[in-house]
Amino acid sequence: MYKNIVVGIDGTEHGEKALAHAVRMAHEFKADLHVYHATKQPFQFPSYPLGIDPLHQQPIIAAITQGALTDYRREAGARVIDKAKQQVKAMDVDLAGKVEYHLETFQGPAEYAEKYAKEHDVDVIVLGCSGHHSLARRAFVGTVAGHIMNNASCNVLMVR
Numbered sequence: 001m002y003k004n005i006v007v008g009i010d011g012t013e014h015g016e017k018a019l020a021h022a023v024r025m026a027h028e029f030k031a032d033l034h035v036y037h038a039t040k041q042p043f044q045f046p047s048y049p050l051g052i053d054p055l056h057q058q059p060i061i062a063a064i065t066q067g068a069l070t071d072y073r074r075e076a077g078a079r080v081i082d083k084a085k086q087q088v089k090a091m092d093v094d095l096a097g098k099v100e101y102h103l104e105t106f107q108g109p110a111e112y113a114e115k116y117a118k119e120h121d122v123d124v125i126v127l128g129c130s131g132h133h134s135l136a137r138r139a140f141v142g143t144v145a146g147h148i149m150n151n152a153s154c155n156v157l158m159v160r
Contacts, residue, residue: 014128039073
């Protein structure tokens with residue numbers, strides 16, 4: 001049924017649940033698995049105030065230029081990908097298809113998933129979602145999962 005599965009991860013518990021589900025699907029269907037993490041956010045400001053990066057929960061200790069922010073997100077994204085690799089390995093599941101990991105730093109997660117699905121004949125995109133977004137956020141910004149659900153060229157499976 002599924003030959004080409006994509007799963008979006010973000011370093012959260014919901015992303016980990018989505019990855020575990022996608023790994024089990026890839027095992028069951030002997031499908032290829034493509035794991036991605038996209039770090040660029042749709043409303044990325046040129047700098048954050050000193051404090052905590054809300055996406056990766058890492059401290060920001062200096063003023064950040066756009067280039068430094070991109071480098072920081074690449075490093076933080078690499079940690080998310082490494083954690084996903086460890087999770088897949090720890091599941092000790094025999095995957096007959098190929099497993100690839102993608103770190104995207106130039107497109108947002110929704111844009112990347114939609115484009116990748118179209119260009120690579122993806123059968124299903126698996127995403128984690130908490131489902132706890134405020135009405136204002138859904139009305140004015142939307143969520144990554146909601147955007148992908150409404151615009152993807154393939155099936156989308158939401159894991160909670």
